[in-house]
Amino acid sequence: MAQRIDVKDLNIFYGEFKAVADVEMSVEPRSVTAFIGPSGCGKSTFLRTLNRMHEVIPGAHVQGSVAMDGVDLYGSDIDPVAVRRQVGMVFQRPNPFPTMSIAENVLAGIKLNNKRISKSDADDVVEQSLRHANLWNEVKDRLNRPGSGLSGGQQQRLCIARAIAVKPQVLLMDEPCSALDPISTLAIEDLIAELKSDYTIVIVTHNMQQAARVSDRTAFFNLAATGEPGRLVEIDETSTIFSSPRVQATEDYISGRFG
């Protein structure tokens, strides 16, 4: 299920403005890769190119290639909709569909993919996905209540359940804990540790302790100055990045000297 991602010479633009330049990296399957860096360095922008969500903003486009198991996601014959069905995404703020119940939220992706699904299969998917997202015990008695009635942390786990219900190859998380309290954050981090046995996970985080706790590999992004494009400074084993990074800027950032 999980697949590796190879990024080559990727330049990302908003209209004329080059936001991220010359990214070159590989993301290993069944692992957690964390992106860290100061605000505005392009880590979220880069994350969104991995499922072609970047281009929903008018004028946004990329140059270069992002290959998933050898297939270029930006090939001319690739439908962005198909890419997004294989690469799930969890956003900064929990965004369950407010008009849907908890169960409907979990099934939303499956219904979109136009699969006819029997009632019992649907129930199975709902239970499995919610169990996988460590949410089942909290919501099993109110599956037909609106998802927006849950707490922030529960909503975020509901969004994770919704993302994994369609069995994606890769799971992207854009600062999934930034709107959550420490206990909910811990629940999500535990969940990430469990999910990595099945999925390739890429997570953007502002919290360096979080990157150190959950990830196997860490990539540090930085930008020279405002108006300049962001760049990937280095990517390595998380333990290496946090103990003996090769680049001085990385060390300065993780030791809190800037950013």
Added chain:
Amino acid sequence: MTSTQSPPTQDGVRPTKDVESPRPGRRPRTRVADKGASRLFRWTATGAGALILVLLVAVAAFLVLRALPALTTPAAELTEEVSWMGEATSLLDFVGPLIFGTILAAALALVIATPIALGIALFTSHYAPRRLASGLGYLVDLLAAIPSVVYGLWGGLVLAPMVKPIWAWLNEYLGFIPFFAGTVSPTARVLMTVGLVLAVMILPIITAVSREVFLQTPRLHEEAALALGATRWEMIRVAVLPFARSGIVSAAMLGLGRALGETMAVLMILSPGFLYSFKLLEAGQQQTIAANIAAQFPEANPLGVSALIATGLALFVITLVVNMAARAIVARRKDFSGAN
């Protein structure tokens, strides 16, 4: 708890000032901040709100008081005095077909206009390139600026001859549907044509309101759908339409309100009749309340005017009921509206 010197709690924090819990359902009164400009604003806003109520009550009172003579006069005397009541045996007997005609015409307009308006609104909010969208929106708004007399002239002189063959076709091949049954009018001055003109007239308001609502869909929800692998249409279905549901109902009700009260266009196009008839293509079948008032008013005697105002009262009640029904529809799935 006492309000004097409460002991520090465990973590050394003094509990905050002992506040009387406000009674549920009542807004706590703020005395401190309510001074000067703030107070002026508060009273202006309250006054504006109250003005609506006063106006509504004034209109209702006017209608009831002026309709009273007709309502209290015995039916036999009324039909004798008021020449144009025709074969109607009582006021109720007279106003019934008018209510029917009014609702039928407005419903017809709504059925035609809503899908088109939603299509235009979705196109301008989610499909069209920005420049085209604003141009199109401007054009639709222009439709609202055309006086209804002009719509009436256009409907009677231009549209009616144009649609005549279409109505004939509908009658010939779909005549088994009650709406298209009967004898097709050779002038096409029928309720179907009226419905079409009314639809054009209410198109701008429905389009404008629903476009604004569509544009307010939270980006977060749209992206949630797209990230799940939704196509643009699926994203609209999953994120935009559910979010906009109550707004669409409001937009349609605004349109319906205008269609219910529209006078000139109906008066100038429709060949009237006073029947409970679903035949949309036959002449001399229906009439609307507003158009009937305009048609009879100039030659009505005092009792006749009173009878006309009574029909106006009926129109007022219909509009109120329609709006209340719309609110009930919107409120039914409140939990799922995303407002919490």
